[in-house]
Amino acid sequence: MPAIFEKIDKFKPVYDAVYKVVLIICKILLIADILVVAFQVAGRYIPFIPDPSWTEQVVLTLMAYMAVLSAALAIRRGAHIRMTAFDRYLPKGLLKVLDILADFAVLILAIIMIVEGWEYAIKIGSKGVYESMPWLSRFWMYFPVALAGVAMLIFEIEALYNHLKSFFVKEDKTESKEGGKDK
Secondary structure (H helix, E strand, O other): OOHHHHHHHHHHHHHHHHHHHHHHHHHHHHHHHHHHHHHHHHHHHOOOOOOOOOHHHHHHHHHHHHHHHHHHHHHHHOOOOOOOOOHHHOOHHHHHHHHHHHHHHHHHHHHHHHHHHHHHHHHOHHHOEOOOOOOOEOHHHHHHHHHHHHHHHHHHHHHHHHHHHHHHOOOOOOOOOOOOOOO
8 A cells, every 4th residue: 555545544543533433423413302302292292290391392493403414424324315326337436436426526525515504504504593492592593504514524534535536556355445334
């Protein structure tokens, strides 16, 4: 393996750590979502539990975070939606080039998500509040787009590196092609 790839491969633990942090955040958000919905349902049907008005907006916000962050996780695992119907008919070299082209497209999308998501969160989000929680800025409703853009950028840089590396380094059959796995 060329020396440059050995040096860059030393950053893999950083990508692994970022992946685990984002995965833990998604798990915490899911647990919080379940608890809030359970509280909401209990508040509707159990007389001595108050029916909170804030639960619907909190659930929707948590779901927005989970949706975009889990999409970023899918990039690292190579589990995102993609067209593979013609892959078996195309030469391997062309497939690698198409993968790199797709990586650049997703990289551009990640940058757009960061810039536009942050702009929306600052400009629109900071001017409004949740109706049922007037003390909480709507910044938090728009922020997941920018946050997921950062995660996508990190994972897409790794995916792009792995696709570029595949041109120069023969893949060992014992190693996994994917960047990370759920453990």
